[in-house]
Amino acid sequence: MGRGTRDEAAEGSRRMSQRRIETNQDLAELLSDVAVAYKIRGRNRFEAQAYESAAAGVEHATRNARELWQQGTLTEIPGIGKGIAGYLEELFRSGHVRHFEEVFAGIPEAVFDLVKIPGVGPATAQKLAGAGVEDLRDLEMKITSGGLAGKGFSAKALEKLGSGLGELQRRSGRLLLPAAERLAAELLVHLRGSGLVVAAEAAGSLRRRVATIGDLDLAAASERPADLIAHFATAPGVARLIESGPSAASVTLHSGVRVDLLTAPPHNYGALLHHFTGSKQHNIHLRAIARQRGLSISELGVLRLADGVVLPAATEDEVYDLLEMQTPPPELREDSGEIEAALAHTLPQLIEAAAIRGDCHTHTRWSDGANSMAEMVAACGALGRSYMVITDHSYPNLDFAARSRELDALRASNRGIRLIDGLEVNITSEGGLQVPDAILSRHEYCIGSIHSSFRQPREEMTARLLSALANPNINGIAHPTGRLINQREGIDADWGAVMAACLRHDKFLEIDGWPDRLDLPDGLVREAVRRGVKLVIDSDAHATDQLPALRYGVEVARRGWAGAANVLNTLPYEQFVQEAHVRLRD
DNA sequence: GCCGTTTTCGGCCCGACTGTTTTCAGTCG
Numbered sequence: 001m002g003r004g005t006r007d008e009a010a011e012g013s014r015r016m017s018q019r020r021i022e023t024n025q026d027l028a029e030l031l032s033d034v035a036v037a038y039k040i041r042g043r044n045r046f047e048a049q050a051y052e053s054a055a056a057g058v059e060h061a062t063r064n065a066r067e068l069w070q071q072g073t074l075t076e077i078p079g080i081g082k083g084i085a086g087y088l089e090e091l092f093r094s095g096h097v098r099h100f101e102e103v104f105a106g107i108p109e110a111v112f113d114l115v116k117i118p119g120v121g122p123a124t125a126q127k128l129a130g131a132g133v134e135d136l137r138d139l140e141m142k143i144t145s146g147g148l149a150g151k152g153f154s155a156k157a158l159e160k161l162g163s164g165l166g167e168l169q170r171r172s173g174r175l176l177l178p179a180a181e182r183l184a185a186e187l188l189v190h191l192r193g194s195g196l197v198v199a200a201e202a203a204g205s206l207r208r209r210v211a212t213i214g215d216l217d218l219a220a221a222s223e224r225p226a227d228l229i230a231h232f233a234t235a236p237g238v239a240r241l242i243e244s245g246p247s248a249a250s251v252t253l254h255s256g257v258r259v260d261l262l263t264a265p266p267h268n269y270g271a272l273l274h275h276f277t278g279s280k281q282h283n284i285h286l287r288a289i290a291r292q293r294g295l296s297i298s299e300l301g302v303l304r305l306a307d308g309v310v311l312p313a314a315t316e317d318e319v320y321d322l323l324e325m326q327t328p329p330p331e332l333r334e335d336s337g338e339i340e341a342a343l344a345h346t347l348p349q350l351i352e353a354a355a356i357r358g359d360c361h362t363h364t365r366w367s368d369g370a371n372s373m374a375e376m377v378a379a380c381g382a383l384g385r386s387y388m389v390i391t392d393h394s395y396p397n398l399d400f401a402a403r404s405r406e407l408d409a410l411r412a413s414n415r416g417i418r419l420i421d422g423l424e425v426n427i428t429s430e431g432g433l434q435v436p437d438a439i440l441s442r443h444e445y446c447i448g449s450i451h452s453s454f455r456q457p458r459e460e461m462t463a464r465l466l467s468a469l470a471n472p473n474i475n476g477i478a479h480p481t482g483r484l485i486n487q488r489e490g491i492d493a494d495w496g497a498v499m500a501a502c503l504r505h506d507k508f509l510e511i512d513g514w515p516d517r518l519d520l521p522d523g524l525v526r527e528a529v530r531r532g533v534k535l536v537i538d539s540d541a542h543a544t545d546q547l548p549a550l551r552y553g554v555e556v557a558r559r560g561w562a563g564a565a566n567v568l569n570t571l572p573y574e575q576f577v578q579e580a581h582v583r584l585r586d
Numbered sequence: 587g588c589c590g591t592t593t594t595c596g597g598c599c600c601g602a603c604t605g606t607t608t609t610c611a612g613t614c615g
Contacts, residue, residue: 038587046598050587081588119604121613156605204615217615245603250614260615262602275600280615287599292592298600299615343591 015104016096022492024058027065030100031055031084033112037103039122040111053079056281060336062527066092067496078335110135118258119164127152128161140165163240163252170256173486174212176515177552181206183257184216187235191261194231196224198266203276207330209555211518212485216259219276221269232261268301270313275299277316281335282328289339290323331558350558351537353551355570358387360580361424361447361478361510361538362547366403367392370543377410379544381417387573389445391422391478394435400442418573420444420582424478429453429460431467433474440473444583447510449478454491462494469501475580476508476536479519487516495524499533508534508568508580511560513553514546525560535567536580 021027035051057079058065068074069092074085087097107126113136114125131151133139142148143162153161175183184202191200197220201207204217222228229249233241242250242258250260264272275283275298287297296303301310302322313319320327325342329350332338341347363369364376371379373390380388390407392398404421411419422445426434429452433440440446448468456464468474480498481490502509509528512519517540520528528535537557539550557567564570568580577584 044587047587049598053588079588083587119613123612154605160604215615243603248602250603262615276615278615280599283615284599288589288597289591291597291599292590296600300601 015109016101021066021091024061024065027088028055028059031058034100034103036112036115036122036125037107040107040126041103050079050081051084053281053284054084055079056279056335060334060523062523062530063496078337108134110138114139117161117164117168119160136165136168163242167252167256167258174214175216175257176212176485177206177209177555178515180213180216183237183253183255183259184218186237187216187218187232187259190235191218191220191228191232194228196222196228196231198222199269201273203262203273204260204278207277208279208333209331209559211521211556214258216257217276218259218261219269219273220261220263221266221272222263223265225263225265228263229261262299264299267312267314268299268310270315270318271297271301272299274313274316274319277330277333279334282333282339285335285339286323289343293323295322329558331555332561348561349563351554351562351564351567351570353554355564355567356537356550356554357385357572358389358418358569358576359383359385359539359541359547359550360389360420360422360445360536360569361391361512361540362388363392363424363540363542364390366398366406367395367424368542373406373410375544376541376547377414377417377419379547381414383547385417387418387420387576389420389422391424391445391447394423394425394433394439394446396435400439404442420577421585422446424449425474426451427464427468429456429464431464433468433471437471437473440471441583443473444585445475445580446473447476447478448474450482450491454482454488456491458492458494461491462497465493465498466501469498469505469507474507475582476502476510476534478510478538479512479514479517479540480509481519481521481524483519483521484516485518490519490521495527499528499531502528502533503531506534506581508536511535511537511553511556512540513537513550513556514540515549515552518552518556520556520560522556522559525557525562529560529562529566534579535562536569537567538569 021030031051032055035048038048057077061077069088074080074088087099091097108129110129110133111125114120114128115122131148133142143158184206188200191197200220203219206213220228225247229244232249237253238251239254240252242252248262250258252258262272262276290297294305296305302313302319303310311322317327326345326347328338328342328347359380362376364371364373407419407421421443423443424447427448427450483490509520511525537550537553539547541547568576571579
């Protein structure tokens with residue numbers, strides 16, 4: 001290793017200057033990389049943990065970190081104190097951080113990719129880079145060609161590297177909620193079919209209802225864990241047993257999805273479920289509070305340190321009761337204020353799916369839907385909705401009058417569900433609307449949405465949204481960020497300005513429940529709730545069988561701390577008409 | 587490096603599993 005420090009410093013500097021820090025996600029990745037570098041340098045592990053905690057805080061922050069810095073409120077993000085805030089100040093002012101460059105210096109670039117491989121941490125990554133591995137492709141090549149022979153990796157270690165690499169490549173896109181739910185449901189049926197299970201459910205990010213799921217986590221209560229684990233390994237779809245012990249096992253499915261099963265005796269199931277639901281940051285914070293009270297929480301139960309007695313926790317409520325706090329709903333467990341609220345007994349009453357009375361974004365065959373208007377209305381009524389807005393796309397060549405006549409006829413013949421004649425209208429790249437105001441004003445309700453030019457700079461994009469919000473025919477903005485999960489990033493806009501405009505014009509932002517969208521994302525929902533911006537939760541259904549997807553939107557709302565009062569379509573029809581400014585024709 | 591019902595110092599979540607230098611470091615959730 002004959003590299004001089006000047007080269008190394010240049011390398012660290014390149015690493016900083018080549019990355020663009022625009023989103024909180026970018027910043028979180030930078031902070032995570034610093035944590036990796038700290039571990040390699042063998043610094044106090046708590047410093048590395050602090051950077052991980054800061055990364056998680058930034059990732060879950062409801063507002064853009066750069067904006068918070070401009071307002072001098074960066075340290076309001078949990079995990080960011082004076083030290084890191086100082087470095088970020090330097091980052092936002094100059095585009096680089098001297099200290100980070102020094103920390104990165106001399107650590108091969110490959111390390112930060114290699115740590116993404118399951119089973120590879122900072123130490124192994126550094127060892128691999130030291131053995132000449134240049135990147136992920138190079139590692140794959142060297143494994144197959146035997147290029148790592150004699151470099152201190154056993155045959156087993158190489159095999160583990162190979163399968164980890166395969167796993168990483170297979171799961172480039174994370175699972176959407178419906179796919180994760182289906183897989184979990186099949187596996188739970190298999191587990192329950194063994195007769196060895198007292199209780200079993202999905203934990204982890206699926207239980208917290210995160211928009212995308214990496215691994216599936218299953219928790220089970222059983223008196224015979226060893227037999228249950230053997231049974232688990234025979235589940236349909238299992239390709240490989242990764243590891244297994246007396247109380248836990250991990251498998252890979254043929255689809256490449258990793259599934260972890262943890263078991264506990266029924267009297268400790270609450271502690272297990274709590275542990276496995278996470279999030280990691282929630283658990284760390286909660287366990288620190290437990291220590292202050294002479295308790296030690298783990299998946300094995302709650303240990304009273306004074307006398308070594310394990311207190312029973314068959315349910316999660318019992319775990320939280322021991323800390324004299326409310327049980328935060330799983331959707332809130334991101335260590336973003338829910339622990340403080342639960343301790344103060346001031347957790348919000350989150351919206352429930354049953355509170356939704358109307359679906360206000362639906363499509364029919366008049367635009368790109370798969371079903372007729374009558375079919376959509378009947379299916380929506382069958383779900384128990386009391387009103388419905390039909391919002392076909394405003395295709396300029398659409399026979400708007402004929403469509404409205406059909407809707408009026410259905411209105412007359414359907415007493416069970418009230419219908420509203422709406423349109424979804426594209427916001428053009430210049431901030432205009434796809435069809436003239438004369439057409440929009442003949443409809444009772446219009447939602448504006450962005451379906452083109454997704455990559456405009458922030459200023460133009462924000463102006464585009466503000467212009468639409470200023471149009472009196474627009475009631476609110478549908479799927480505001482335009483993101484398609486695993487496919488397309490959301491637009492870049494000044495959401496503070498957009499939300500301020502919503503308040504000024506008394507207009508709403510939609511939470512689109514379609515699992516590929518989940519838009520607004522939960523972080524922005526929380527910001528909207530904080531500011532008092534009205535929300536509407538919709539299915540955006542293009543077929544009758546898509547109408548139930550609205551519930552995924554409710555879950556996003558819950559993750560954003562929304563109660564029923566924040567959501568307009570929990571209101572009875574007459575009040576919804578008033579609050580959403582529906583322009584009834586008669 | 588963060589943070590405060592032990593509040594500006596002195597702690598920092600906890601256990602399971604793997605591979606192996608067979609007593610522990612590394613990794614994970």
